[in-house]
Amino acid sequence: MTALQVRATFGSGLLHIGSRDTGPVLRARRRQVRAAAERAGSEAAGAARAFGVLAVLAPVITDEENDVAYPGDPMALYSALSYPMVRATASFTDPFGPTDVYNDLCPLWPALPGKKERPDVSRRLETEVRTTDDTVFDPRTWTPRTRADLVGLLRRRTPSVVLISAVSPAHRYALEIAALVKAECPTALVVMGGRHADETVRREQPAQVHLAPSATGTACPVDVLVSGDGGPLLDLTLRAVARAMDPATRVAGAGPVAAELERMAGEGGQEYGRGSILVRGTAGWIAFAVDGPPVPAERNPSPYAPFLIRSRFPIFTRDDGTVARCAHVLVSGTCPMRCTFCSESALLGQVRRPVPGDTGMTVERLREYVEYGAEAAFFDDSIFWSGSWPRIGRFCAELAEARQIDRGLADLQWGAQLTVDVLTGPRPEIVRAGLTAMRRAGCSYVYVGIESMSEQVMQHVHKNVRRSTPWKERVRRALGLLRDHGIRVGSSVLFGLDGETEDSIGETIEEVGRLIDDGYLMLASPNILTYHPGTEITHRHGMEDQLDYGSQGVEVPPPYSFFEEAYPGVVSRLLTEDHIWRIHRESRVRWGLVRNGVEAVAM
Numbered sequence: 316m317t318a319l320q321v322r323a324t325f326g327s328g329l330l331h332i333g334s335r336d337t338g339p340v341l342r343a344r345r346r347q348v349r350a351a352a353e354r355a356g357s358e359a360a361g362a363a364r365a366f367g368v369l370a371v372l373a374p375v376i377t378d379e380e381n382d383v384a385y386p387g388d389p390m391a392l393y394s395a396l397s398y399p400m401v402r403a404t405a406s407f408t409d410p411f412g413p414t415d416v417y418n419d420l421c422p423l424w425p426a427l428p429g430k431k432e433r434p435d436v437s438r439r440l441e442t443e444v445r446t447t448d449d450t451v452f453d454p455r456t457w458t459p460r461t462r463a464d465l466v467g468l469l470r471r472r473t474p475s476v477v478l479i480s481a482v483s484p485a486h487r488y489a490l491e492i493a494a495l496v497k498a499e500c501p502t503a504l505v506v507m508g509g510r511h512a513d514e515t516v517r518r519e520q521p522a523q524v525h526l527a528p529s530a531t532g533t534a535c536p537v538d539v540l541v542s543g544d545g546g547p548l549l550d551l552t553l554r555a556v557a558r559a560m561d562p563a564t565r566v567a568g569a570g571p572v573a574a575e576l577e578r579m580a581g582e583g584g585q586e587y588g589r590g591s592i593l594v595r596g597t598a599g600w601i602a603f604a605v606d607g608p609p610v611p612a613e614r615n616p617s618p619y620a621p622f623l624i625r626s627r628f629p630i631f632t633r634d635d636g637t638v639a640r641c642a643h644v645l646v647s648g649t650c651p652m653r654c655t656f657c658s659e660s661a662l663l664g665q666v667r668r669p670v671p672g673d674t675g676m677t678v679e680r681l682r683e684y685v686e687y688g689a690e691a692a693f694f695d696d697s698i699f700w701s702g703s704w705p706r707i708g709r710f711c712a713e714l715a716e717a718r719q720i721d722r723g724l725a726d727l728q729w730g731a732q733l734t735v736d737v738l739t740g741p742r743p744e745i746v747r748a749g750l751t752a753m754r755r756a757g758c759s760y761v762y763v764g765i766e767s768m769s770e771q772v773m774q775h776v777h778k779n780v781r782r783s784t785p786w787k788e789r790v791r792r793a794l795g796l797l798r799d800h801g802i803r804v805g806s807s808v809l810f811g812l813d814g815e816t817e818d819s820i821g822e823t824i825e826e827v828g829r830l831i832d833d834g835y836l837m838l839a840s841p842n843i844l845t846y847h848p849g850t851e852i853t854h855r856h857g858m859e860d861q862l863d864y865g866s867q868g869v870e871v872p873p874p875y876s877f878f879e880e881a882y883p884g885v886v887s888r889l890l891t892e893d894h895i896w897r898i899h900r901e902s903r904v905r906w907g908l909v910r911n912g913v914e915a916v917a918m
Contacts, residue, residue: 316517316525319593319602322573323580324521325551326606338578341418341558345411348419348562352410364410365423366557366565367444367474370396371465372453373481373489373509375880377871388626389453390643390695391545392480393618395508398546399553400424400447401616420557420565422476424450427621433688436625436640440464442471447621457488465492469499475565476556478549479537480509483847484880486529486864493536502566504556508541508549511864514848516542516591524591524602527848529864535595538569543590547610552592555579569594573601612673617683618645624689630760630805630838631691631728639690639728646677646710647696654776655851656812656844657697674710678717678724685723692729693760699731704740704749711752718757730760738763738793739784750800761797762838765790765806768826769819772812787826794835803837806830810898811844811887813852820898828905839909841902843878843895844887856888874899 348364355363372389399422405414406421415421428446439449452468454461469477477496481489493505515530531537541548552572558579559571573594580603588610592603619642628641681692700706718725731753740746767773773786797804808827810820830836846853846862853859863869863884871882874895881895890898902910 316527317600319524319526319600321522321524321602321604323577324604324606325580344558344562345419349411351562362423362425364417364420365407365425366420366476366560367472368422368424368450368476368478368553369468369472369474370451370478370480371492372451373479373485373492374454374457374461375482375484375488376456377458377488377876387628387641387693387695388622388624388643389451389480390618390645391509392451392453393622394645395480395545395549396447396451396478397616397618397621398610399550400621401427402550403553404447404621417554417557420560420562422553422557424621428623433623436623440468444472448623451622457491462495465495466499469496473500474503475560475567476504476506476553479505479507481507481512482510483514483529483862483864484845484882484885485509486511487867487869490531490536490865491867497536502564504538504567504569504572505536506539506541506549506552506556507537508545511848512540512542516540516593517849518543518589518591518604521604521606524593524604526593526600528860529848529862531865535865538595539572540593540600541590542593543605544588544609545590546615547588547607548590548592548605551576551579551605570596573603576603612676617680619684619687624684624687626693628691628693630730630803631693633690640688641691641693642681642684642687642689644677644680644684644692644694645696646694647698647701655855656776656809657847657850674706674713677710678713681714681727681729682717682721682724685721685727690727692727694729694731697732698737699733702734702737704737704745707749708752711749711756711758714756715752725757727757728759729757730762731758732762732764733793734764735786735789735793738796739789746796747800750796750802754800754802758802760803760805762805762807763793763797764809765827766809767812767815767819768808768823769814771816772814772819772823775813791830791835794830798835804835805838805840806836807840807842808902809842809844810894811890813855813889815887815889817894820894821901824898824901824905827902831906831909836909838911839902839906840911841878841898841906843875843881843890843898845880845882845885846887858885858888 352363370392372392402416403422403424404427406417407425409415423444424447425444426446428448432446439451444450452465454464479489479492489507496503496505515527517525519525539552541552555572555575556567559575560567573596576592588605588607590605593600624640624642626641626643627638629638631639631641633639684692700710738746766776768787770786794804808823827839831839846858848862869882875881875883877899
């Protein structure tokens with residue numbers, strides 16, 4: 316990893332909304348922009364000071380025939396964007412007013428969606444930016460068609476700033492997207508963040524930021540990297556961009572942005588959480604550290620306030636059999652488990668997920684989502700309420716009470732994720748009471764990570780913490796409890812973990828098939844282990860310096876294309892291509908329509 320010296324550090328103080336830098340340059344800029352806004356009149360005042368911003372979610376799939384089964388809404392991106400969006404809309408609609416957080420220029424985020432926009436989930440590619448929802452490009456697959464869609468959108472919008480979010484398997488496509496931006500809009504500033512940046516830009520010393528080789532790629536068309544507490548750090552970055560931007564051309568170069576970040580760090584602490592901002596300079600990356608306190612839960616806006624609910628999860632259907640609109644919800648911090656293969660385990664201590672943790676607040680958030688059009692909700696946390704049965708019980712009691720007086724909540728279906736360990740804890744009566752409370756509060760679906768049905772594999776996985784009882788027995792007990800409480804179950808199965816062999820592959824496929832036969836599972840999703848930067852298994856298998864996430868033009872042929880994140884060079888060293896073909900073919904035959912939830916679509 317490359318060690319970068321920190322140029323400046325943002326501390327732990329607070330900068331109040333509306334406080335102004337009194338430097339002569341910023342004062343002059345503000346007078347210039349304000350005069351232009353006043354000449355434009357009250358209705359056009361916001362537009363007179365706006366610069367275009369486009370956010371892009373880099374996809375992980377390149378083959379439309381093997382699309383992600385249930386892609387869902389991009390909640391990591393929505394959460395990161397909602398913080399600066401909600402704060403900046405006042406700057407656009409009430410320029411230079413008491414709630415204006417920008418000195419002069421501000422992002423073109425004119426208004427949050429209203430009731431008349433909420434039912435229309437088809438818009439996004441038009442030239443006009445009506446609401447904040449129109450500023451996101453989410454292609455789901457990266458194909459010639461979606462590439463052409465992006466090129467057309469860039470030509471119509473000509474944004475000054477493009478924000479790209481990517482997980483590691485999407486990083487090569489994110490770099491291609493960045494190159495397209497530079498080709499179509501050469502002066503646009505490209506800012507990249509997301510899970511891949513979190514995993515490859517690491518703070519291990521106060522004065523240093525470490526940059527992994529796979530963070531950017533060899534020919535990187537990215538100007539700024541953001542890693543850490545996404546929303547607050549993005550807010551800080553965009554304020555620096557606005558201050559560095561030429562008011563006449565709406566262009567902000569990387570050098571001026573770095574200079575503004577250094578000046579802003581000298582102005583005092585910010586409420587910007589923790590993380591790193593890297594700016595590409597003429598001699599390499601310039602690092603800025605942020606060591607502020609976490610943003611209080613009550614200051615975090617709803618991720619759906621600026622966006623429409625588009626997700627369709629076929630587990631949840633209406634009375635007429637059509638698929639319901641499903642909101643995604645986060646309520647906990649990072650997962651408390653330390654599974655060897657999971658990227659969340661690599662981020663413990665690196666990223667604080669800025670989400671509400673209060674049960675009453677979460678009930679109100681669900682009420683809000685119902686008003687936005689949600690008919691179902693799925694809790695994306697790796698473990699529902701971090702596996703705390705007392706908190707689960709409190710939340711479900713409050714939700715059940717609210718459902719008695721709110722028709723929208725009463726009709727809301729919802730699901731969550733739990734683990735075998737949580738479901739087979741040492742106090743069975745507490746688990747049963749918790750599941751009863753969940754069912755009474757409307758829970759109808761739980762997703763459980765089985766990972767493997769082979770004892771020799773599961774002994775290497777930290778998730779399997781109670782080994783006095785065989786894993787197969789505990790899986791059946793856990794799924795049986797859910798079935799007995801009227802809760803449907805889906806599962807993920809992961810091939811390629813330590814201890815995997817030909818025999819363990821066959822054992823897992825067969826044992827999951829038996830669970831399906833016995834009515835324990837309505838969905839079983841086979842997955843291939845891929846190496847993520849910083850995970851224990853990546854280190855153990857000696858792959859840390861061999862991961863290639865940046866090479867362009869890499870083919871993803873079958874059988875890799877049949878699995879969401881698998882492609883040559885990053886899949887488990889314990890799996891050959893023949894193994895992956897076997898997993899694809901045999902699970903399709905043995906699991907039938909339950910594989911990847913095809914049966915759920917037909918229900």
